[in-house]
Amino acid sequence: MKYTRLSLQDLKDLEKEFVEFLVLNGIPADDWERLKVKDSDKVEDIIDQFSDVIWESVLRKTEMVEHRRRDKLTICRVAKGELVTLLIRSSDRDLDFTKPEDLAKVLKDIDKHEVSIHNDKIEKPETEQLFELLQVGFYISKDPEYVKLLDERKK
Missing domain, CATH: 1.10.10 (Arc Repressor Mutant, subunit A)
Known part of the structure; x- marks a missing residue:
């Protein structure tokens, strides 16, 4: 299996x-x-x-998965043998990335937050990479705002 x-x-x-x-x-x-x-x-x-x-x-x-924790949002996109990971953190301890209204605030004013992006080559099929991410707590996302963020911050 x-x-x-x-x-x-x-x-x-x-x-x-x-x-x-x-x-x-x-x-x-x-x-x-x-x-x-x-x-x-x-x-x-x-x-x-x-x-x-x-x-x-x-x-x-599936093209993209996300993982939300109180203090950070991780977005991963797999394409063409590459895993692109976007990590967003905030120094504002009152923000909670698991709350949609707080996440919307962060995305609206993204430049006030710590944003990093990493590109990693993957050696396995993309479907297997995505499945592994789902197994560790990510879930499938189709948020167009995430796509925009990833596209704007590509290396």
Whole structure:
């Protein structure tokens, strides 16, 4: 397995897609019901394969992830074999980056805050790099303000 298995709730939410996955892999409903009773190892393998397909699909569409802590915001974008990391900190201890209203204040007046950017070459597939970031607490972001910040501060 390349990624992690989807949770039971994820599988329930993706039931339609899972049924399509089974059909595409030549497993009709009757065969699936028999497998669930007679071959739990095969069932586990199929669920793992489906999980990888879903993760791969999501990760291929993902360009940017973020991680917020009270005292900092980290934004990462993976593209063309490179990991671009933008770190924003504030000396204002009253600001909390986990609060949307405080984050909006910081982004509106970004020049009053400490901003650093790092470019690192990655040796693994971009999807795997993104997955590793998700595993350590980042989450997918599509915030256009972040894209603008990254583009403005490219090295």
